[in-house]
Amino acid sequence: MERTFLAIKPDGVQRGLVGEIIRRFETKGFTLVGLKFLKVSRELAQQHYDVHRERPFFTGLVEFIISSPVVAMVWEGDGVVASARKIIGATNPLTSEPGTIRGDFGINIGRNLIHGSDAPETAQKEIALWFKDEELVNWQPHLTPWLHE
Ligand code: DAT
Numbered sequence: 001m002e003r004t005f006l007a008i009k010p011d012g013v014q015r016g017l018v019g020e021i022i023r024r025f026e027t028k029g030f031t032l033v034g035l036k037f038l039k040v041s042r043e044l045a046q047q048h049y050d051v052h053r054e055r056p057f058f059t060g061l062v063e064f065i066i067s068s069p070v071v072a073m074v075w076e077g078d079g080v081v082a083s084a085r086k087i088i089g090a091t092n093p094l095t096s097e098p099g100t101i102r103g104d105f106g107i108n109i110g111r112n113l114i115h116g117s118d119a120p121e122t123a124q125k126e127i128a129l130w131f132k133d134e135e136l137v138n139w140q141p142h143l144t145p146w147l148h149e
């Protein structure tokens with residue numbers, strides 16, 4: 001079963017949007033398999049955003065991610081990687097569609113509330129970076145027959 005890594009960034013936590021954001025994935029029908037609340041170390045933030053290391057916004061991005069706690073999550077379901085990216089919306093909240101998390105709650109690219117893996121391979125790497133195997137919960141929600149033929 002496909003899995004993705006999502007993290008509610010410091011702005012989402014500080015603005016009291018944790019419940020609202022989690023609700024969107026929960027009511028869509030995806031399955032939560034891992035969740036933790038943590039202050040991110042500089043090392044973890046730098047590794048997580050390693051692909052952006054040479055970009056001008058990298059330092060500010062790392063400082064932002066370590067500035068205040070985040071909610072790190074793993075969600076499971078068919079097509080969850082691409083679907084979560086749609087639910088999250090485009091990177092710049094000013095152009096994200098209304099109805100998406102970033103489109104509904106954000107106005108600035110550096111404060112776009114939530115991270116979501118961009119591909120199944122990236123998701124596997126990010127899940128391994130943020131979670132130990134034993135922190136992930138294998139379970140079968142009772143809702144399954146009401147969500148799938
Ligand atoms: P996404 O988070 O939609 O996958 P990304 O991987 O291109 O976007 O960039 C990672 C994060 O870096 C993004 O969520 C916010 C920040 N960021 C990207 N482009 C930026 C820019 N031009 N100025 C400031 N921050 C930026």
Ligand code: MG
Binds near residue numbers: 118
């Ligand atoms: Mg990205």
